[in-house]
Amino acid sequence: MPKESKPDVPAAGVPTAKPTINDVARISGVSKKTVSRVINKSPLLGQATREKVEAVIAELGFVPNLQARALALRRNFLIGLIHDNPNAQMVLGVQEGILQTIRDTEFALVVRPVDRHSPRLLDDIRHFIEQQRLYGVLLLPPISENDELAALCRELGCTLVRMGSAELDDEAHLVASNDRQAVREAVAWLTGLGHKRIGFIAGPTGFRSAYEREQGFAEGLAEAGLTPDPALATRGDYKFESGYEAGQRLLDALPRPTAVFSSNDEMAAGLLHAARERGIDVPAQLSIIGFDDTAIAAHIWPPLTTVRWPIVPMAAAAAHKLIEPSDALSRQALFLSDLVRRASVAPPEA
Amino acid sequence: MPKESKPDVPAAGVPTAKPTINDVARISGVSKKTVSRVINKSPLLGQATREKVEAVIAELGFVPNLQARALALRRNFLIGLIHDNPNAQMVLGVQEGILQTIRDTEFALVVRPVDRHSPRLLDDIRHFIEQQRLYGVLLLPPISENDELAALCRELGCTLVRMGSAELDDEAHLVASNDRQAVREAVAWLTGLGHKRIGFIAGPTGFRSAYEREQGFAEGLAEAGLTPDPALATRGDYKFESGYEAGQRLLDALPRPTAVFSSNDEMAAGLLHAARERGIDVPAQLSIIGFDDTAIAAHIWPPLTTVRWPIVPMAAAAAHKLIEPSDALSRQALFLSDLVRRASVAPPEA
DNA sequence: TTGTATGCGTTATCAT
């Protein structure tokens, strides 16, 4: 005979025994199931009963035990965020976006930074997903481009949404920005100002984002009737130092480029650094455009013109796809980036 | 009569029915409880049985269901990180540190950005902790300074550790850096180089970190036998713009300060911006020291001398205090910051 | 519209 009753006063030292559905049922004089119906907003329920139970719930400060719910429903309420730290601002923006969506739901956000170069990457993530029995995961670039990883998630019965700069997946499992077009527009702005010798710092090979930006650049040049000059194109690894080194090469070119598009802000900052060392005035003698709109962009001098992903809305949408896949809102997969025009760009010197 | 058996082949479409403790028990020919003992490494257990069961576990790829465990043990395995975005780099460093500790445990990290100015702050957090039934939480500055919030966590039976720049709590519930002393040393470096007119940009009132840095600055001056000059002290709100405005005031002072300590990097970047606009050469005519060593610090020009918190080790220690409070490692509460010397500081002009 | 019996996967109690 199970005892359903509890002491009215919790024993001292015990971590505040919380009221359960049984307490609510007993006090309001109904069955557990009825309380359960109230919690789950079942439509077939007497108005009077509902209000009575709700009153008791409020009075007791009853909060349904998510673990018990998860057990009974055989599904958890955890959204996983798996990333390999693309940049801090992005990760934080993503977290904020996810939280906007899951606020006022039962879902929580659990994060998992990983090392994409670790040989145990897949095993680690498998263990993580299985152990926590995640409801769904959001993959950030660049590991969102890893198809093996995506297959793993699916194998584990864990829905996923990938964030990226190209069509990595179908629209139900993707939030993407149009990097290619955004770069094309950035280049169009430069050419519109009269720039003809435009340098390019590519991102690391193997990154889809790097590839897309590269294509966008080439297309942008083509649209303006310009021919790509191999001497004005170089490659970095998205880090500051590589941008600095890229700068050394580009600024050695003769004649020097009057503008440079860098595939991300950090490398752009490195380039700026190199230009400054040589006494090259930015933007008078050299215009610079970056990509990402990280915190650095607005805080260096001159402030950096850059392309900004709508990170927060994208992440919010991604979370929406995870927890409400059938909703109409969950169909948007493409999010437009915009060019943030700051002081690092000017017309070329006469 | 409960049926304990399962089909050998999972039904198609069903999200991969995972093996349970019952499966393991049945196949290895022991009781659930014995399997449970194996999982929990109970000492009183036959070696033969243990190995037999472990073999089956490995073969089946059995992973214990954390939700069920949480339910039975009446405690969850979630560590919460509650913060009001002090800065992206710090939050990410903290996440990395926590993860270092909980990797290879059953714990997971769930994050919760909040708005410290929201009137619903306490209610939101209460609901979050109750709903997720967090095992413990880590509070980041500045909300770690909120004693009401700390009391709330305790009331909810949720252990907490606070991160801060002063002794907010006893050593079991605190990881702190010695901001005051770090600033004192930074000032000592400046005075050692010969600076006598040193400006100060304080952080916002109400922040413990701001107060500590202020005190450290005053003490540093005193140690060098210098008298604080009210005209050289101003206050910002930790944002770039306020640093810029502070710069306007400080650089108007006559005679101009030869060095300025800013209570964080963002404001230092703003100050640098202001100096540049006036054609003041940094560091030749003006030395600048910041605080935090954010990504900005190393990427502006000149690279910023700054004070760096050992964020990752601090967070790792904090997580350790949460999940292994009795461990000896959990006793360290104070972590020393160090001065990162970069090009933004030079001796004053003759 | 509401209640009863049972299951979810694990641990705890108390046997043997």
Added chain:
DNA sequence: ATGATAACGCATACAA
């Protein structure tokens, strides 16, 4: 050293 059985808190199937 191992096992039978009852929790843990909630949801579902099926009655009533």
